[in-house]
Amino acid sequence: QEGSLCAQHCLNNLLQGEYFSPVELSSIAHQLDEEERMRMAEGGVTSEDYRTFLQQPSGNMDDSGFFSIQVISNALKVWGLELILFNSPEYQRLRIDPINERSFICNYKEHWFTVRKLGKQWFNLNSLLTGPELISDTYLALFLAQLQQEGYSIFVVKGDLPDCEADQLLQMIRVQQMHRPKLIGEELAQLKEQRVHKTDLERVLEANDGSGMLDEDEEDLQRALTLSRQEIDMEDEEADLRRAIQLSMQGSSRNISQDIPQTSGTTLTSEELRKRREAYFEKQQQQQQQRQRQQRQVDPPGQISHPCEGPTTSSGALRSDPGDGMSEEDMLQAAVTMSLETVRNNLKTEGKK
Numbered sequence: 587q588e589g590s591l592c593a594q595h596c597l598n599n600l601l602q603g604e605y606f607s608p609v610e611l612s613s614i615a616h617q618l619d620e621e622e623r624m625r626m627a628e629g630g631v632t633s634e635d636y637r638t639f640l641q642q643p644s645g646n647m648d649d650s651g652f653f654s655i656q657v658i659s660n661a662l663k664v665w666g667l668e669l670i671l672f673n674s675p676e677y678q679r680l681r682i683d684p685i686n687e688r689s690f691i692c693n694y695k696e697h698w699f700t701v702r703k704l705g706k707q708w709f710n711l712n713s714l715l716t717g718p719e720l721i722s723d724t725y726l727a728l729f730l731a732q733l734q735q736e737g738y739s740i741f742v743v744k745g746d747l748p749d750c751e752a753d754q755l756l757q758m759i760r761v762q763q764m765h766r767p768k769l770i771g772e773e774l775a776q777l778k779e780q781r782v783h784k785t786d787l788e789r790v791l792e793a794n795d796g797s798g799m800l801d802e803d804e805e806d807l808q809r810a811l812t813l814s815r816q817e818i819d820m821e822d823e824e825a826d827l828r829r830a831i832q833l834s835m836q837g838s839s840r841n842i843s844q845d846i847p848q849t850s851g852t853t854l855t856s857e858e859l860r861k862r863r864e865a866y867f868e869k870q871q872q873q874q875q876q877r878q879r880q881q882r883q884v885d886p887p888g889q890i891s892h893p894c895e896g897p898t899t900s901s902g903a904l905r906s907d908p909g910d911g912m913s914e915e916d917m918l919q920a921a922v923t924m925s926l927e928t929v930r931n932n933l934k935t936e937g938k939k
Contacts, residue, residue, distance in 0.1 A: 593658055597700075690740055
């Protein structure tokens with residue numbers, strides 16, 4: 587469909603070729619206008635009817651490309667074809683089955699289209715469709731009746747149509763249509779709607795990507811804050827434990843929960859403090875055992891390490907007289923161990939109380 591030239595497309599689809607142009611149809615329309623003017627002039631060029639006729643626009647064509655049934659009928663006479671109104675009493679008396687005809691021209695308001703038989707099958711050649719629409723023999727009569735109910739005028743084309751390649755090809759094979767064509771405007775609207783949906787989807791995906799990045803940044807910040815709090819809590823706990831050990835070693839009988847400053851901002855009960863100190867002592871003892879195992883692995887073969895020996899420094903500054911068998915560091919470690927045992931016993935006694 588080009589512009590409003592549906593009459594031109596209707597004729598060319600009927601004849602299956604580019605037989606008529608807008609200029610040729612306009613020439614036929616002008617010829618019809620002149621014939622009508624001459625008939626009106628017979629009543630007198632000075633009559634009111636004649637002057638009114640001259641002031642009115644043409645009834646056979648307009649600037650949009652519309653052409654009247656008279657133009658189409660005159661154009662078909664060139665090919666020896668005649669149009670008969672389908673629902674006229676004269677044609678209805680003939681009782682002809684629509685399947686036995688060759689083609690129809692349909693008109694509603696200013697739109698024209700052709701229904702034609704090609705080979706052994708019927709096709710709706712409406713120029714507003716994206717392609718030919720196959721019509722079965724059983725559906726043809728119902729299709730024409732439906733058009734009449736919608737207000738269409740239907741004309742039967744009488745005469746021999748010119749030969750065409752499509753008719754010859756479809757005489758040998760039959761067409762199977764899997765998908766019916768759509769209206770051109772409907773297809774364009776669907777394509778536009780799909781583009782709009784695609785654009786909206788891309789925007790949503792972009793928005794989700796941005797929020798995802800923000801979520802990841804927030805998660806990283808949250809993890810960093812959590813680790814920072816854990817480190818602060820560990821430092822506060824170690825500080826409390828060191829103070830508790832110092833007080834225990836001094837044999838203080840004061841209330842521990844009152845003597846120990848609380849760096850974490852909370853007041854610890856005696857039971858909680860006791861459990862924390864026990865955990866700290868166990869941790870110290872595990873570290874001491876681990877150092878002893880490492881020392882055994884470092885000693886050369888054949889040398890027996892003393893259970894209380896600590897690791898020897900590279901400078902030997904902490905090593906005392908070799909004949910003593912124990913360094914100052916070993917002695918300090920032994921003293922710490924004894925203190926830890928004493929504090930642990932005191933804690934157990936406090937727990938029983």
